[in-house]
Amino acid sequence: MSLVVKNGKTVVEGNQLKAINLKIEDGKIVAVSDQDDIEVADGDQVIDLAGKLVSPSLTDVHVHFREPGFEGKETILTGSKAAARGGYTRVAAMPNLNPAPDTPEKFQAVQDIIDQDAVIEVLQYAPITSELKSDELVDMAHIDAFAFTNDGFGVQTAGTMYLAMQEAARVGKPIVAHTEDESLLFGGVMHEGIKNKELGLPGILSVTESSQIARDIHLAEATGVHYHICHVSTEASVAAIRDGKARGIHVTAEVAPHHLILNELDITNDDAKFKMNPPLRGEKDQAALLEGLLDGTIDMIATDHAPHTAEEKSKGFLHSPFGIVGIETAFALMYTHFVKTGILTLETLIEKMAITPTSVFGFDTPTLAVGADANIAVFDLDTAYTIDPKDYLSKSTNTPFNGETVYGMCALTIYQGQVVYQA
Ligand SMILES: NC(=O)N[C@@H](CC(=O)O)C(=O)O
Numbered sequence: 111m112s113l114v115v116k117n118g119k120t121v122v123e124g125n126q127l128k129a130i131n132l133k134i135e136d137g138k139i140v141a142v143s144d145q146d147d148i149e150v151a152d153g154d155q156v157i158d159l160a161g162k163l164v165s166p167s168l169t170d171v172h173v174h175f176r177e178p179g180f181e182g183k184e185t186i187l188t189g190s191k192a193a194a195r196g197g198y199t200r201v202a203a204m205p206n207l208n209p210a211p212d213t214p215e216k217f218q219a220v221q222d223i224i225d226q227d228a229v230i231e232v233l234q235y236a237p238i239t240s241e242l243k244s245d246e247l248v249d250m251a252h253i254d255a256f257a258f259t260n261d262g263f264g265v266q267t268a269g270t271m272y273l274a275m276q277e278a279a280r281v282g283k284p285i286v287a288h289t290e291d292e293s294l295l296f297g298g299v300m301h302e303g304i305k306n307k308e309l310g311l312p313g314i315l316s317v318t319e320s321s322q323i324a325r326d327i328h329l330a331e332a333t334g335v336h337y338h339i340c341h342v343s344t345e346a347s348v349a350a351i352r353d354g355k356a357r358g359i360h361v362t363a364e365v366a367p368h369h370l371i372l373n374e375l376d377i378t379n380d381d382a383k384f385k386m387n388p389p390l391r392g393e394k395d396q397a398a399l400l401e402g403l404l405d406g407t408i409d410m411i412a413t414d415h416a417p418h419t420a421e422e423k424s425k426g427f428l429h430s431p432f433g434i435v436g437i438e439t440a441f442a443l444m445y446t447h448f449v450k451t452g453i454l455t456l457e458t459l460i461e462k463m464a465i466t467p468t469s470v471f472g473f474d475t476p477t478l479a480v481g482a483d484a485n486i487a488v489f490d491l492d493t494a495y496t497i498d499p500k501d502y503l504s505k506s507t508n509t510p511f512n513g514e515t516v517y518g519m520c521a522l523t524i525y526q527g528q529v530v531y532q533a
């Protein structure tokens with residue numbers, strides 16, 4: 111039995127679309143046509159897309175699925191279903207878990223849950239240091255992760271980071287970094303700018319992030335490692351990355367939709383739905399992130415999907431955990447704020463959400479060509495949708511975007527030829 115997906119549209123270039131019809135068999139795309147001429151045999155399943163956008167499915171290199179240890183917030187099953195609802199068929203999950211997967215055995219235990227429960231491809235990161243504390247390196251040669259990261263925490267000393275990068279370079283794996291110098295934190299919970307003063311809350315300086323990025327870019331140069339930076343949030347960070355790239359250092363970076371769409375002035379009150387790490391920054395930072403995305407300094411969009419329970423998030427900026435969910439709404443929010451407004455083309459958006467997240471890490475790059483794996487996302491660009499927490503497949507609903515009306519919600523996701531989400 112085959113699956114025929116007809117009457118879609120796909121991007122040719124920029125915002126230019128053309129008709130597309132596809133036939134899928136045994137997990138592969140076996141026919142592609144711009145005419146409605148694909149043969150349908152008895153028993154084939156046919157899905158009529160009525161003009162919706164067909165894209166290679168998305169990849170998110172930064173999610174938190176919380177299993178093992180924090181299953182009340184999310185699990186690999188619920189997180190992967192939520193990702194499928196967002197149009198993703200590949201995600202990379204952060205290792206700030208309990209226990210952290212910092213030995214081959216603990217890593218394999220998470221892999222076993224993924225093998226059993228994940229509805230899409232879930233790649234698990236391993237920590238850089240034991241228990242994500244900044245001293246003892248994990249056994250990088252014997253942990254089967256595609257990359258190492260202490261996300262949630264910065265690596266606090268240059269010496270530890272230097273040794274980690276040296277070893278990662280030796281085993282041919284990237285170092286992925288949450289950059290935060292804790293000696294520059296001073297108890298901050300919100301960007302040190304305008305809003306924290308209005309609300310009387312301790313601020314997080316921009317240099318808390320950018321000084322560690324500058325340090326690490328020099329260390330990456332010295333060690334030759336592929337150094338990838340998580341959730342870049344400040345103007346100075348973008349400048350440091352631009353400079354590093356210009357000097358030929360192997361540095362790559364991601365930005366989260368919330369840092370592109372919002373800034374500190376969007377925070378209405380002491381409500382932790384706006385609390386994430388790094389924080390919503392100033393207007394100049396927001397503009398610099400967009401500029402960095404457009405000029406290629408920032409390679410990709412990653413959601414930093416960080417689920418927390420409503421109870422945990424009810425305690426204001428001082429006492430709630432950092433983080434917001436994002437994987438179910440990232441494409442629609444980006445489409446609504448940047449493509450519909452003419453700032454990004456549809457081609458660029460797909461590039462930053464489906465193509466560069468794969469090419470940067472050496473994963474298979476998805477295409478809509480005959481012979482390719484049938485990993486496909488379909489987005490409805492024409493129907494308005496109000497983001498409703500009741501619709502989430504994630505266990506958690508902590509985001510400031512609930513209630514916002516958007517275009518571009520995912521209508522269908524196909525992973526290895528199987529429908530893993532249908533609206
Ligand atoms: N981004 C966040 O605010 N929180 C993340 C940790 C992280 O990504 O640093 C989390 O695990 O909740």
Ligand SMILES: [Zn+2]
Pocket residue numbers: 261262263288340341387388
């Ligand atoms: Zn982080």
Ligand SMILES: [Zn+2]
Pocket residue numbers: 172173174204261262414416
């Ligand atoms: Zn994170």
